Amino acid sequence: MKFTKIGFVSLFSLFSAVLAFGQGTPAPQGGGQPVEVSANTLQSGTYNGEEVRRLLGNVVMRQGQTTLTSDSAYQYASDRNKLEVFGNVHITQPGMDATSNTASYDGTRRIATMRGNVTLRDEQMTLTTPSLDYDLNAKRAYYTQAGNIVGPDYTIQSQFGTYTSTDKVLSFKKNIKYVGQNAEVVSDTMSYNTVSKVVEFFGPTTIKSPDGTLFAHRGTYNTVTRESNFRGNASIKTPDYLIKGEVLTYDKGKEYYTASRNVSMTSIKDTTIITGQTALYWRALGRAKVYGSPVMRTIENRDTMYLSADTLVSVENVKDKTKKGKLYAYHDVRIFKSDLQGLCDSLTYDQNDSTIYLNRNPRLWANKNQMTADSVVLQLRNGTIDQMRMFGNAFAISIDTLENYNQVKGRAMIARFAEGKIRRIDVNGNAESLYFALQGDTTTMGMNRAVSSDMRLVFQAGEVQYITFLEQPDAKLIPPHELEEPDTRLKGFVWRSDEKPTRAQVLAPRGAKKKVSPVKPKGSPAKATPPAKPAKKQKAVPVSTQGGKKPFAKAVPAQ
Structure with a gap:
């Protein structure tokens, strides 16, 4: 670089010196306003092979409403609107000021390239970064090295960033971290409006707030109202649920997801x-309400119970968080478990005591047993059926090895299970039973039919061992050669094996959803009331047997 000293000129006379220096040099290229400069000392010389003048001490550059000050500057003779400035660089324009160690300024394009300890301020925030490019016309700043932004109630860090002061929007890329009063946001691509306080993100983003942890690939988050709208493999983790979906929304004011x-x-x-x-x-x-082919999965002891319906509603125990809540299912309820399948119109599942209430035409299958009634109450223990209470037109059917249908019916029944198999059935009111006596599981010896007010059937390995009655029963054993089809069925008999749902049917998508209301479920389906226990003591009455052959069942004292 070569410089020729022109001499010291006062600030009052420098403007004329600048005009004299510029005579004969080309006019600024483009539409930028002329740059006016002043300094304590002016020198001529060359810089990078170009003729320049060197301005030293209290350099001031003005262009329209923009002012740039520095310790020294080079002004290109070929384009007086271009400057290289050094030391305590300070650029101001209405609503914004920026400082740095050095800068390049193109007054025609009105772009400042600032380097070293850059700070940009406006009334909304302060940005610090090693380097910054600032477009004064668009009032847009962008950086490509780690930037840090501090606002009144937030900080933002990122690798790349852009700030437009006219619309007060900050845009970021890579290694983004936003920390505010109500949330912490980590993202790959994000924008933030310093006025509306809304974060919008365009890549994998995690938001941690008092409301939970949120994750999504696209969406918006209002850092003041905490209203959220997420898209793309989104999830929200609250103290009670992990909620996932392609689209998620959250309204903090209404506590509504x-x-x-x-x-x-x-x-x-x-x-x-x-x-x-x-x-x-x-x-x-x-x-919580779920519809659109909803399915509930509950895992117990390595076995899963699947339950589906048109609509599922989960209600937590808000008064005692240590206790589980209830699940309501309504319209076309289907149940599948390895040892239990069922159908009904509506259902209530009390998860606290593992009790399931089935209403409106319930049908249940447990291994080779089919049970129907007007309403049914199931009691689970350790994830396995323990007790089944059936009220109104109770009917139980089981099929033996010879495909005979053993049947029992009554006004109400209580079936008790052990390891998923029936061990006892108590029939209360209008009890009727029809069971086939077998020899060695290969030959039908006859059919035992009994009628009584109440009865108890005790099972072993799925077979009836004995029956006890409350009153003297009307019982008889019909030999095989006297059996006719009407005699082998109790009134109301319907074998529904073709209705028994499979796992695939329970999980299958539903058709057009019926209109359901209300949106907020009110109350719970009425629970069936167990009948009163019989007042009279049971007594054993013998069941007819075939002489010399294995009895179908034998009478024993009441237990």
């Missing part, structure tokens, strides 16, 4: 998972 498309709600407290296409969750009320 929605999820749609491939939705799942996983209970944090247990192994229950509910899936569907749409989910609504009122967190303050502890209520």
Whole structure:
């Protein structure tokens, strides 16, 4: 570089010196306003092979409403609107000021390239970064080295960033971390509006707040109202649920979540998972509603119970968080478990005591047994059926090795199970039974038919061992050669094996969903009331047997 000293000129006379220096040099290229400069000392010389003048001490550059000050500067003779500035660089324009160690300024394009300890300020925030490019016309700043932004109530860090002061929007890429009063956001690509306080993200993003942990690939989050709208494999983890879906929304004011498309709600407290296409969750009320082919999965002892319906509603125990809540299922309920299958119109599942209430035409199958009634109450123990109470037109059917249908019916029944198999049935009111006596599981010896007010049937390995009666029964054994088809069926007999749901049928997508209301479920389906216990003591009455052959059943004292 070569410089020729022109001499010291005062600030009052420098402007004329600048005009004299510029005579004969080309006019600024482009549409930028002329750059006016002043300094304590002016020198001429060359810089990078170009003729320049060197301005030293209290350099001031003005262009329209923009002012640039520095310790020194080079102004290109070929284009007076281009400068290289050094030392305590300070650029101001209405609503913005920036400082740095050095800078290049193109007054025609009105772009400043600032380097070294860059700080950009406006009324909304302060940005610091090693380097910054600033477009004064668009009032847009962008950096490509780690930047840090501090606002009144937030900080943002990122590798790359852009800030437009006209619309007050910050855009970021790579290694983004936002920390505010109500949330911490980690993202790959994100924008933040410093006025509306809304974060919008366009890549994998995690948001941690008092409301839970949120994850999505696209969406918006209002850092003030905490309203959220997420898309793309989104999830929200609350203290009670992990909610997933393609689209998630959250309204903090209403404590209301929605999820749609491939939705799942996983209970944090247990192994229950509910899936569907749409989910609504009122967190303050502890209520969740799922529809669109919803399925509940509950895992117990390596066995899964699947339950599906048109609509599933989960209600938490908001008064005592240590206790589990209830699940309501309505319209076309289907159940599948390895040792239990069932159908009904509506159902209530009390998860706290593992009791299931089935209403409106319930049909159940447990191994080779079929049970129907007007309403049924199932009691589970360790994930396996323990007791089944049937009320109104109770009817139980089992099929033996010769495909005979053993039957028992009455006004109400209580069936007790052991390891998933029936061990006892108590029939209360209008009891009737019809059982086939077999020899060695290969030959039918006859059919035992009995009628009594109440009876008890005791089973072993799925076979009836004996029957006891409350009153003297009307019982008889009919030999095989006297059996006719009407005699082998109790009134109301319907074998429904073709209705028994498979796992695939329970999981199958539903058709057009019926309109259901209300959105917020009110109350719970009425629970069936067990009948009063018989006042009279049972007494044993012998059941007819075939002489010399294995008896179908034998009478024993009442237990």
